[in-house]
Amino acid sequence: MPISLQHAGLSPPGCLASPVPAHGKVTNEMPHEFRFPVHVDWNGGRSTTARVEGKQPVRIATPPEFRGTNPDLWSPEDAFVAAAASCLAVTIAALAEQKELPLRGLEVRADGVVGRRADGRFGFIRIEQTVDLDTDPGQEDAARELVRRAEEGCLVSVSLDLPVETTLNVSAALTPSR
Numbered sequence: 705m706p707i708s709l710q711h712a713g714l715s716p717p718g719c720l721a722s723p724v725p726a727h728g729k730v731t732n733e734m735p736h737e738f739r740f741p742v743h744v745d746w747n748g749g750r751s752t753t754a755r756v757e758g759k760q761p762v763r764i765a766t767p768p769e770f771r772g773t774n775p776d777l778w779s780p781e782d783a784f785v786a787a788a789a790s791c792l793a794v795t796i797a798a799l800a801e802q803k804e805l806p807l808r809g810l811e812v813r814a815d816g817v818v819g820r821r822a823d824g825r826f827g828f829i830r831i832e833q834t835v836d837l838d839t840d841p842g843q844e845d846a847a848r849e850l851v852r853r854a855e856e857g858c859l860v861s862v863s864l865d866l867p868v869e870t871t872l873n874v875s876a877a878l879t880p881s882r
Contacts, residue, residue: 740756742754749765750766750771751764751777752764754783762783781818788814788831788858788861788864788868789813792854793812796810796835799857807837808838809838811836813834814833817830817832829867830868831866831868832871833868833871835851837851837872838876838877839877841876843876844876847874
């Protein structure tokens with residue numbers, strides 16, 4: 705059963721400090737809603753540019769699989785799968801920092817699988833992720849538990865109405881942490 709970040713005693717990924725509401729006073733309570741505004745402009749053809757205030761714009765176009773004309777650009781499908789994988793990665797990193805688990809290396813690879821859904825529509829039917837995590841010797845079990853908690857608390861994945869399957873490879877590394 706998915707758990708909310710608030711009920712798990714966790715901050716949102718990348719947000720390790722206390723939340724700051726609009727009035728600027730730090731509280732110990734999580735706001736009930738966050739907003740992530742995005743503005744998308746059509747560039748012509750099957751190309752758009754996504755913008756978030758204060759960040760670099762991202763050009764997005766239809767992928768070649770759906771008659772896209774520029775395979776060098778990110779597609780909405782790429783962004784969708786990247787959102788799930790990167791959310792898991794930053795949630796793992798945030799939890800490792802909170803729990804003081806040595807994180808020596810972390811890589812998340814993901815494939816979004818598109819096909820005919822049970823409701824007859826064509827769309828994503830699952831996301832398959834592989835997590836490669838390196839920690840200190842003797843910390844492997846703690847790392848596995850941390851990744852399990854990260855899966856439950858990853859805001860993007862728990863918001864999806866499709867299976868997110870994760871394969872975990874944990875190893876002990878002797879290199880300095882990042």
